[in-house]
Amino acid sequence: MHCNSLTSDIPNNRKVNKSLVEKAGESVQWTVTEIQSLLDMPFNDLIFQAQQVHRRHHDANAVQLSTLISVKTGGCSEDCGYCPQAARYHTGVENQDMLSIDSVVTAAAAAKAQGATRFCMGAAWRGPKQRDMEKVTQMISAVKALGMETCATLGMLKPEQARQLGEVGLDYYNHNLDTSPDYYEEIITTRNYQDRLDTLREVRNAGINVCCGGIVGMGETREARAGLIAQLANLDPYPNSVPVNHLVQVEGTPLYGTAVLDPLEFVRTIAAARITMPKAMVRLSAGRREMSEAVQALCFLAGANSIFYGDKLLTTGNPDVQQDKALLDKLGMQSLSASS
Ligand code: SF4
Structure with a gap:
């Protein structure tokens, strides 16, 4: 077949989708329908387009490594339906007071020795x-003194608290939107969507980079996944770091027993995040331990370029560090340096 006939054979809906992909990199607003059209593309076309956008803005064989530590575990007053740390669910997570600054610094130094460039500190608080x-600001200063980038996830922030974090030079603040506005009340009732957007605004106002993403596989529709990506991509500016989590189902949480999302649908979500937020670091986050190496490789192909590194996330498991090193070696991928 002559290659011209290949071009003329492209169905109209795929030509439309191609022009959507051309939006990537422009400072534009995305509609939910447009993002759903991306998610609806034939898989190979979507991945090809995401990979092209990825290569325009990033080293396609590099991955940023972050390590996450829980500095205060369990006993949270919120009702996030996926979270084993909510006090109201019986999940076997033991409450733990805030860690000492020394023990956090020791963990950060160990993470750095393993190749992590960013150290994220999470606390289970509203x-x-x-x-x-x-104590939190002292912790951040001590980790920064090791030459690592710092990230914190502490829940909702008041303007004064965001300012304090900015003053000690916190590099990133993580606060996820979790899901689309329409699906949100199915998952959380103790804070609303606007509360989350307000915290993100305070973080930006304090000059801290925003790390913001969500969770898929919570029983949402494809349209809801498109709604989440639209919210993220339309933040002004869109987040520097976008964690895409795959629900880890923990017994005792309301979302335990949810129908498991097809892994290829997860890969599609990564691709849509990459296309609509071309310069962001898209992070393959929770749920990676449950993914095969082949699915993780597809996520990298779809534009993921950051992972959590270390044997544990806040309370759920993460692949073993040696296993990760072996996978990155197998794929010929290298870790990025701290400023990336
Ligand atoms: S996700 Fe955060 S805010 Fe929600 S219950 Fe868990 S620790 Fe609390």
């Missing part, structure tokens, strides 16, 4: 109390 802020 938001920090003012009395927690002193």
